[in-house]
Structure formats: structure tokens, C-alpha cells
Amino acid sequence: MSLPSYIVKRQGSRNFYVRVPIPKDLQTRLGTPDKPRRERWQSLNTSDPAKARLLGRPIIEQWEREFQELRQPKPLTQEELQGAIWKRYVQLITADEKFRLSLPTDDDIRRHWNQIESEFGDVWDRDSFWQLEALQNLFSEDQRDRAVRLAETKAEVARGETRSVAAALLQIAEERRLNIDPSSPEYRKFANGVQRAEIEALNRASERDAGDWSGEPKDKLVQPSKVSAHPPGEGIIELFDRFSREAPGRVSPDGWDQNRKIVLLFDQFVGGNAHISQLNRKTVRAWKAELFKWPRRVADTSAFRGLSFSEVIAHNKKVGKPVISPKTINKYLAGLGGFSSWLLSNGYLDEHVMTGMFLELDRSKKQVFPFDQRKLDAIFSSPLFRRCEGDGSEHVKGGREIRDWRYWLPWLALYSGARLGELAQLLVSDVRQEHGQWIFHVTTEGSDAKRTKTGGSQRVVPVHSRLIQLGFDKYHARAVAFNRRQLFDIKPDTRGYFSGEPSKFFGSYLRAIGIKTGRDLNFHSFRHTAADAFRRAGYSDEEFAPLFGHTRATMTGKYGIIKPMVLAQRVTMIESIDYPGLR
Numbered sequence: 001m002s003l004p005s006y007i008v009k010r011q012g013s014r015n016f017y018v019r020v021p022i023p024k025d026l027q028t029r030l031g032t033p034d035k036p037r038r039e040r041w042q043s044l045n046t047s048d049p050a051k052a053r054l055l056g057r058p059i060i061e062q063w064e065r066e067f068q069e070l071r072q073p074k075p076l077t078q079e080e081l082q083g084a085i086w087k088r089y090v091q092l093i094t095a096d097e098k099f100r101l102s103l104p105t106d107d108d109i110r111r112h113w114n115q116i117e118s119e120f121g122d123v124w125d126r127d128s129f130w131q132l133e134a135l136q137n138l139f140s141e142d143q144r145d146r147a148v149r150l151a152e153t154k155a156e157v158a159r160g161e162t163r164s165v166a167a168a169l170l171q172i173a174e175e176r177r178l179n180i181d182p183s184s185p186e187y188r189k190f191a192n193g194v195q196r197a198e199i200e201a202l203n204r205a206s207e208r209d210a211g212d213w214s215g216e217p218k219d220k221l222v223q224p225s226k227v228s229a230h231p232p233g234e235g236i237i238e239l240f241d242r243f244s245r246e247a248p249g250r251v252s253p254d255g256w257d258q259n260r261k262i263v264l265l266f267d268q269f270v271g272g273n274a275h276i277s278q279l280n281r282k283t284v285r286a287w288k289a290e291l292f293k294w295p296r297r298v299a300d301t302s303a304f305r306g307l308s309f310s311e312v313i314a315h316n317k318k319v320g321k322p323v324i325s326p327k328t329i330n331k332y333l334a335g336l337g338g339f340s341s342w343l344l345s346n347g348y349l350d351e352h353v354m355t356g357m358f359l360e361l362d363r364s365k366k367q368v369f370p371f372d373q374r375k376l377d378a379i380f381s382s383p384l385f386r387r388c389e390g391d392g393s394e395h396v397k398g399g400r401e402i403r404d405w406r407y408w409l410p411w412l413a414l415y416s417g418a419r420l421g422e423l424a425q426l427l428v429s430d431v432r433q434e435h436g437q438w439i440f441h442v443t444t445e446g447s448d449a450k451r452t453k454t455g456g457s458q459r460v461v462p463v464h465s466r467l468i469q470l471g472f473d474k475y476h477a478r479a480v481a482f483n484r485r486q487l488f489d490i491k492p493d494t495r496g497y498f499s500g501e502p503s504k505f506f507g508s509y510l511r512a513i514g515i516k517t518g519r520d521l522n523f524h525s526f527r528h529t530a531a532d533a534f535r536r537a538g539y540s541d542e543e544f545a546p547l548f549g550h551t552r553a554t555m556t557g558k559y560g561i562i563k564p565m566v567l568a569q570r571v572t573m574i575e576s577i578d579y580p581g582l583r
Contacts, residue, residue: 010043085222093205162195304316454549457549461547533579537576
């Protein structure tokens with residue numbers, strides 16, 4: 001049976017999915033200006049082609065209706081104007097906070113200076129000196145730029161000019177689907193409000209320069225928008241029920257039931273029958289704090305029967321039932337995750353309120369074992385690493401060579417010990433030659449989406465010669481030639497982790513080739529396998545700790561500055577990784 005082109009299989013999954021390209025004019029609205037969303041996927045939770053055909057068409061029709069609805073422009077009401085102005089103000093002061101947190105400290109500058117002196121002595125390296133000077137002047141240059149922007153914006157407001165905010169206005173109008181004629185008085189009013197938001201944000205930044213972080217907008221136009229009523233159909237529970245009707249195949253019926261119970265708990269926490277505006281970062285943060293007090297198995301405990309969320313927590317202070325674990329708290333937060341994404345896509349929210357809300361769990365408590373020689377042979381002689389059937393059938397022998405992240409991530413992990421997320425998020429610029437040696441730089445620099453386990457996880461790791469023999473440098477050269485930013489075509493999952501998609505894929509792939517996986521044997525086992533290789537070569541855990549990111553944070557790690565002698569030592573250590581029995 002031939003299937004419509006929109007019904008496909010996804011890598012690592014046996015089930016069918018619906019996939020459609022998002023129209024170009026809607027890609028920014030359904031994503032962000034920096035990361036436009038180009039495709040929409042949904043699992044059909046079936047591997048049966050006949051069922052997939054039956055389930056797929058209603059989803060496509062629903063999406064087409066949503067695309068039409070998104071194209072309908074909205075008038076510039078006072079509430080819309082107030083919301084847009086306030087959002088612009090918050091964006092600017094948040095960007096200022098992030099900039100200040102990214103500035104190097106005096107200790108950072110001093111360590112950088114010492115590194116230059118120890119490496120070059122009296123013979124100055126011009127590039128290193130300029131880099132040091134640039135680090136020292138980041139703050140003063142930002143101050144000067146802000147002073148110029150503030151003067152220019154005030155002058156524009158006085159003259160009624162709008163040129164400096166034209167790009168920002170276009171972006172805001174697209175994001176909020178506002179129908180505004182640039183020649184209309186409404187547009188001038190809109191521009192004036194955004195300019196005043198920028199003036200207020202620049203004033204806050206100047207106050208912060210003097211150590212005052214208590215400032216609030218003095219301009220009455222630059223204030224949070226207030227929701228005065230509860231329009232029909234905009235309650236939290238009403239919208240969740242609509243969400244579940246529009247995406248029935250996203251999770252199982254039991255999953256929808258569990259998620260609705262979680263959303264009901266949140267709704268109770270914010271007052272019950274609450275408007276969707278109550279689902280925001282502030283209330284989610286407060287709810288998360290209360291979940292640490294939430295007892296286990298509330299539904300099965302007679303002492304809590306009939307009590308609201310707050311009443312259960314208060315009553316548990318008397319009865320003392322054990323509370324849920326951090327892992328379970330993340331499951332509760334995940335219950336809001338998909339819902340908040342749908343709300344954002346449909347224009348009910350202005351930001352993804354769940355970004356950064358999940359707990360960072362201590363995964364070091366899990367016991368993970370290395371791969372033995374037999375399993376390594378089974379993995380690297382399997383079809384994916386030779387020739388396979390192709391996407392969705394990587395475990396089946398065939399005639400196609402796959403040489404993307406599915407091929408390279410295991411090799412990189414085996415010959416470096418790096419974590420899956422560290423490798424999956426690499427930028428093309430993170431792989432380069434230093435002092436004549438190929439290295440990759442594990443760092444959070446270069447992208448807000450990147451993350452590391454700790455500050456000490458940022459490090460410079462030499463590329464093993466075996467990887468060069470396999471053609472890793474050629475893979476990198478192709479990425480450079482195609483002007484790619486990411487080294488691998490991997491997108492972060494809903495929690496912002498680049499490891500999400502690869503982790504699922506490799507779990508499925510290892511099982512498909514007959515390797516039993518679980519908590520004790522998974523992709524992280526490559527890291528433990530590399531650690532054993534170092535130990536076989538005679539290195540102690542403390543000696544190879546810098547290559548594994550088990551040290552304190554350093555300038556070398558963050559900015560990728562490394563002395564030739566130190567790099568040479570690391571090259572020697574990396575080259576000691578050897579698997580004699582691996583074909």
C-alpha cells in the first residue's frame with residue numbers, strides 16, 4: 001500500500017509520523033526569529049500502514065486550519081500594544097543581565113594575562129594581546145554604545161522619527177500577527193511605545209552601572225499588561241482540553257489523562273478556573289518550589305481525599321507522608337511542557353515558559369558499565385558503520401553509507417570519552433587546529449543553546465588520530481564548505497538538550513542489533529570504555545580528569561586558549577586510547 005508523502009518514518013522509530021513543511025510565512029511565528037520552525041511532526045503511534053493512513057488525514061486537516069488561523073491578522077488593541085511594549089522592555093533588560101553575567105572577572109583577566117606571559121615571555125604575541133585588551137574593554141565599550149543609543153533614541157522620539165526601531169517593529173508585528181499599516185497613526189503610536197520601552201531599558205542599564213538594581217519603569221506606558229477579564233475559551237483547563245483534541249496521537253490516552261491531572265493541580269495552585277495568563281514563568285517557578293513538598297501517591301491516600309493542592313501540602317505537614325523525588329518533579333513539569341509549546345504556537349503565550357525550569361538531576365548516582373570487547377565488535381561491525389538499508393533501517397544490511405551524526409558520535413565518544421550532549425552540540429567553529437593539532441572545544445561559548453554539566457566541563461580535547469584516519473577532518477571540511485553553523489544536524493529537545501534525539505536513536509539501535517541496554521548500559525558506556533582505556537595505558541583518574549571535564553573551571557576551558565606544551569601532553573594522553581581487538 002502506497003502512503004501519502006506526509007506519512008513517514010523517523011530515525012530510530014518503528015512508528016509512522018505525520019510530517020509537513022511549515023509555510024515560509026509562518027516559520028518564524030511557530031519558531032523564533034533565530035530558529036524558525038521549518039517542519040511539523042507528530043507520531044501516529046502505530047507501525048501499521050493502514051492505520052497510519054487513517055489517522056494521518058485528520059491531523060493534516062487540523063494543521064491546515066491552524067495555518068489559516070495564524071495567517072489572520074489581529075488589530076492593534078490597547079492590550080496588544082501594552083503587551084508588545086512590555087515584552088520589548090523585558091527582552092532588553094534580560095539581555096543586559098545576560099551580558100553582565102558573561103563579562104570576565106578580574107581573576108579571569110589576571111589568569112589570561114599570566115597565561116600570555118608564561119607562554120610568550122618578553123616576546124609579545126599581538127593577537128593574544130589584542131584579545132586580552134578586548135576582554136578588558138567589553139564593559140566600557142558597551143557603556144559607550146548604550147550612551148549613544150540612548151541619545152539617538154531620545155532625539156528620534158522628540159522628532160517623531162521611527163527609523164531606529166523599524167526592524168524591531170517588523171519582528172514584533174510578525175510574532176504577534178499584528179495588522180499595522182506603516183503609514184498609519186497606529187504605527188507611529190506603536191513605534192513611540194517601543195522607543196519609550198528602549199529608553200526605559202537603557203536607563204535601567206545605566207542605574208545598574210552605578211550598582212542600583214531596584215529601578216522600575218517610570219513611563220506609565222511601559223508597564224505589564226493587565227488582563228481585566230476571562231474571555232470564554234481562554235481558561236487553562238479549557239485550552240488544555242482543546243490541545244488534547246487537536247493532537248490526540250501525541251501521547252497515549254493514559255498519558256493525556258495523567259497530564260490533565262497535572263495541569264489541574266497547577267490550575268488549583270493559581271486559584272482555580274484560571275485564565276491562561278496565569279501560566280507564566282513566575283507562577284511555574286513558584287509551583288515548582290511547592291512540588292518539593294508534594295506527597296507521594298496523593299490519589300491513593302484517604303487523608304488527602306477532597307483537598308486542593310495547597311490544602312494537601314498544608315495537611316501533609318501534620319501527617320508527614322514522604323514527598324515526591326526530584327525526578328518525579330521533572331515529570332510534573334514535563335506535563336506542562338508540551339502544553340506550553342502548543343500555547344506558544346497558537347499565540348496564547350509570548351514565550352516558552354518551561355525553558356530552564358527543569359531540575360538538573362544528579363546522574364552520577366547511576367551505575368553505568370563500559371562496553372566489553374565483544375559488544376564493541378558488535379557495534380562497530382554493524383550495518384550503520386558499514387552499509388545499511390538507510391533511514392529507519394540502519395540496523396539492516398544494505399547498500400547505503402550513513403556518515404552523519406549517527407556514524408560519528410559513537411566514534412568520537414569512544415576515542416575521547418566526551419559526553420553525548422557535549423558532542424551533539426558542537427559548532428563547526430568548535431573543531432579546529434591549534435598549534436598544528438586537530439582539537440574540539442567543549443564550551444558554552446558561541447550559542448545560548450549550548451550547555452555543559454559544570455564550568456569545569458569546558459575543555460580542549462585533541463582529536464585522536466584514528467578519527468582522522470576515519471575521515472573526521474574531511475567531514476568537518478564539508479561542513480565548513482556548506483557554511484553550516486552546527487557540526488551535526490541535531491536540534492535541542494523540548495528541555496533544551498541536544499542529547500535527546502541521539503540518546504533515543506542509539507538506545508533503539510543498540511537493541512536492534514542485539515545489545516541489551518538499560519540504566520547500566522547505554523551511550524554513556526562509551527565514556528566509561530574510554531576511561532578504562534586510559535587506565536590500561538597507565539594513567540590515573542586524576543591524570544585524565546582534564547580530558548573528561550572533571551576539573552575546576554579555567555580560562556583554557558572557556559575560551560579555548562591552551563599552551564603548546566599542555567596540548568602536547570593531552571595529545572600523548574589521547575593517543576594512548578587503544579582498542580587492539582577492535583576491527
